[in-house]
Amino acid sequence: MVQVTKLSVQVHNPNRANLYVDGKFYKGLDKIVAVRLGLRPGLTLTPFLISQLDQQQTASSAWEFALRSLQRSPKSVSTMRRKLQDKLFPDEVVNQTIQRLIDGKILDDDLLANNLVRYYSANGKRSRKQIWALLKTKQLPTSVINEALANIDGGQEFLAAHKLAQQKNHQWRELGFKVRQQKIAGYLNQRGFQYAVIKQVIDHNQLDAEESA
Template sequence: MSVYIDDEFAFGLSRQVAGWLSTGQELSDEKILELQEVETREKAYQRALNFLSYRPRSEAEVRRNLIKHDTPEDCIEETLERLRDLDLVSDQQFAETWVENRSTFRPRGRRALFSELRAKGIHNKTIDVVLQDLDEDDLAYRAAQKKVRQYRGLAWPEFKKKMLGFLARRGFNYSVAAPVIEKVWSENQPDPADKYNT
């Protein structure tokens, strides 16, 4: 809604804020400032809700988005507080959802998940809590199972090298990857014991 003062456009207001006004209402300078402040806060909140509508976000992601749109710091804090109160933003829930989705669709190791969550602005303590029960052996096995078809027909040394590189890029340490590679090799070769004559 557009607000006109003395028949000249003064500023725009969202419907939520404009609902407080009526046509012909006289506005003091203090009331105008109050309306503009409320509008700034409401825009920040609506922008954050829209940003969250695409996928879950960490607090740091929401903050960066609001900063990118030149939102004043006090509005950012108020917006984050409102979102927390409504349970719309929670770094703990975000991290749990992130790990669950990664584990289901693109298995990653602890190292990669830690790095991804840090990039999203999650604190180390929260990450440690979320990753404490992570079964890296199972995740590495599932990741290797998805890749094994591409490496079928390779000799053991080449298979091991390629699979080790793949699992390392997915954030798995050698101590996790090596036994998984042995297992996947033995499950997918006609004569798994004959590693060096393939």
């Protein structure tokens, strides 16, 4: 049996401690883990206690890693799961960490999707299809994305397409109307706007209104 001989707070990280066993450095660990296990000088480290130490430290490391990652940017459940797996945390620890984040409302796919839809639609220049593709890169479930996109009404998409059409109509004003109309339609189609919306914004009256403005 080995015995704890010293437990000292790390100089550069007060949330971490150095554990010494039988007079020699054994390992670094989170202070919260040391407190939970009641580690103190004179305590005998039984095989069971060593196992608990390893398990709790792994869980604590996964939790701290997840929080640091979320501080940098919001993430979906799938993205966070992948990041934890990439760090080679055991599946059980990954699942427990994810569930803890969800229970604490720290991970919330619905909230993330709604916030991203508001952000991406704020400049009024993206189609619903473009926003869908952007949200998909965040590894959000399709059902969650579709529900968030339901908050974008047809009027918003029309205004976004109309704004872009006006810009291109001005840029290509030296071209004949038909050529300009075709180029604008192609441009909007590439950006994912629906045919019905494109047809509305390239209407003769819509483009003429911009020319005379």
